[in-house]
Amino acid sequence: MRKYELVYIVSPDATEAQVTDLHTQIEAIVQRMGIGAIEKTDNWGRRRLAYEIGRHKEGVYVIETINGNGELMKEIDRRLKVSDLVIRHLVVRIDEQEGIVARTQAARTATSRRRRVARGLPEDRQPGEGQRGDGDGDDDRDDRDDRFGGAGVER
Amino acid sequence: MNGRGGSGGGGGARGRGRAGDAKGKDGEKRRPMFRRRKVCKFCVDKIDDINYKDAKLLLPFVPERAKILPRRISGTCATHQRKLRTAIMRARTIALIPYTAD
Secondary structure, eight states, X not given: OEEEEEEEEEOTTSOHHHHHXXXXXXXXXXXXXXXXXXXXXXXXXXXXXXXXXXXXXXXXXXXXXXXXXXXXXXXXXXXXXXXXXXXXXXXXXOHHHHHHHHHHHHHHHHHXXXXXXXXTOOSSOOTXXXXXXXXXXXXXXXXXXXXXXXXXXXX | OHHHHHXXXXXXXXXXXXXXXXXXXXXXXXXXXXXXXXXXXXXXXXXXXXXXXXXXXXXXXXXXXXXXXXXXXXXXXHHXXXXXXXXXXXXXXXTSSOSSOO
């Protein structure tokens, strides 16, 4: 069994009922194929598209996580291609990627714990310990870059 | 100085000529360019999963003309640049990120 992620964009003209109808249709396909199940459905609602698709500037995004096999996804893919209501869709296999992510994260926490224990610290990071920036990312850290002691900036 | 230019012609010779030039410039008092060290954002922030649905994460890597920012500029490591690329291409498919500007 493989895990897939299906994203489809429904035309903004579609009614709420039509969107749910589409979901039931996909569910029906899953059931008819007799293998797999829908694990999760996520409706992002109406969103602006980054570019126009056809004449649409907006779309309703729906993300479904589906357990199944290639056959099943092929069938869903075919059905969505035919559908006029769906203006764009994408099927991505995610089980492998998820596994890799889980493994790297596990490895990271394991090493960090081992090192912390070796340094005589508690296993997990304490709140407010060793803060570096405010966590929002980038620039604020670089501004304090004075590894060169300010030489070269003078003159 | 001119002798070097005169002997030029083949590609190799030109290459050598350029190397000589660089040395000459070093000789002059030229302050070295001051660049901040580039680091891979994904390594630093420990982002393992570069997800195509996370437009906010990807957008800084497709500036202005919506082209993917090259590694030499963003400083992203090779592994993460590869993952970033797939994520951006998927995000483009589902219209989260533009293919082109305007």
